[in-house]
Amino acid sequence: MSRKSRTVLTIVIAGIMSLCAVHTYAQQEKGFSSEDLGIRKESLYDESSETPLHGEPIRKEPGESKRFERSFENSPPLIPHDITGMLPIAQTDNLCMGCHMPAEAGATGATPIPKSHFVDLNTGMELGGNLDGDRYNCMQCHVMQTTITPPVKNLFKGEFRDKKGNYRSNLLDVLNEGVTTE
Numbered sequence: 001m002s003r004k005s006r007t008v009l010t011i012v013i014a015g016i017m018s019l020c021a022v023h024t025y026a027q028q029e030k031g032f033s034s035e036d037l038g039i040r041k042e043s044l045y046d047e048s049s050e051t052p053l054h055g056e057p058i059r060k061e062p063g064e065s066k067r068f069e070r071s072f073e074n075s076p077p078l079i080p081h082d083i084t085g086m087l088p089i090a091q092t093d094n095l096c097m098g099c100h101m102p103a104e105a106g107a108t109g110a111t112p113i114p115k116s117h118f119v120d121l122n123t124g125m126e127l128g129g130n131l132d133g134d135r136y137n138c139m140q141c142h143v144m145q146t147t148i149t150p151p152v153k154n155l156f157k158g159e160f161r162d163k164k165g166n167y168r169s170n171l172l173d174v175l176n177e178g179v180t181t182e
């Protein structure tokens, strides 16, 4: 190839490459904006008009409300009653325990805290009726049910192997299911 035709070829290739770059850029520009994505239809950089829904929490007092069906086997049950005045939970003060500890639950009608919460799940050690430290902050796992219409309908349907599993948990009894130790 002569020197001249090599120069021409280089110019042609460079031209094609810059055309491609312009095309890709134009395509990106045409792409989706954050307002087109998701279900909020709002810019990801501005949350002033779409604030999170908080819903209306349950106002029924403990003892007056009805328990919810569990979402799936051994899921943490939703709190079905008002918790006004019970928070914050502090290390020296946990009102939830006042009603839900097994010794109190008979009298208050509350579901007793299950066996799994009285065992150190890392070691399997029974804690002699004392609540495991990791379980102290009930609200980390148990949340209140509120009335919010979800923007997308939830089609999930929990399966329960135990007949009573939709209202009771048995995690500690089934935790090692299928695990063999030698």
Ligand code: HEC
Residues within 6 Å of the ligand: 061, 062, 063, 064, 065, 066, 067, 068, 076, 077, 078, 079, 080, 081, 083, 086, 087, 095, 096, 097, 098, 099, 100, 108, 109, 110, 111, 138, 139, 142, 167
């Ligand atoms: C005054 C007693 C009392 C206090 C305090 C209390 N509860 Fe309850 N709780 C109940 C009763 C009674 C029920 C059963 C439903 C009902 O009758 O309201 C219940 C139900 C529940 C359930 C549902 C259990 C199930 O089987 O579905 C959860 C979860 C729960 N409470 C968590 C909490 C948490 C977390 C706190 C602290 C923020 C708390 N409770 C404070 C009495 C109490």
Ligand code: HEC
Residues within 6 Å of the ligand: 074, 075, 076, 077, 094, 096, 097, 100, 111, 112, 113, 114, 115, 116, 117, 131, 134, 135, 136, 137, 138, 139, 140, 141, 142, 167, 168, 169, 170, 171, 172
């Ligand atoms: C780390 C998460 C976690 C924390 C913290 C926690 N729970 Fe639970 N809880 C669960 C899960 C998961 C279940 C269902 C499986 C099981 O039995 O362990 C459950 C089940 C329960 C049940 C239903 C028992 C039954 O027989 O059906 C009650 C009542 C309960 N918890 C109360 C409490 C209270 C009160 C606290 C705070 C003192 C608390 N939990 C802290 C995760 C948690």
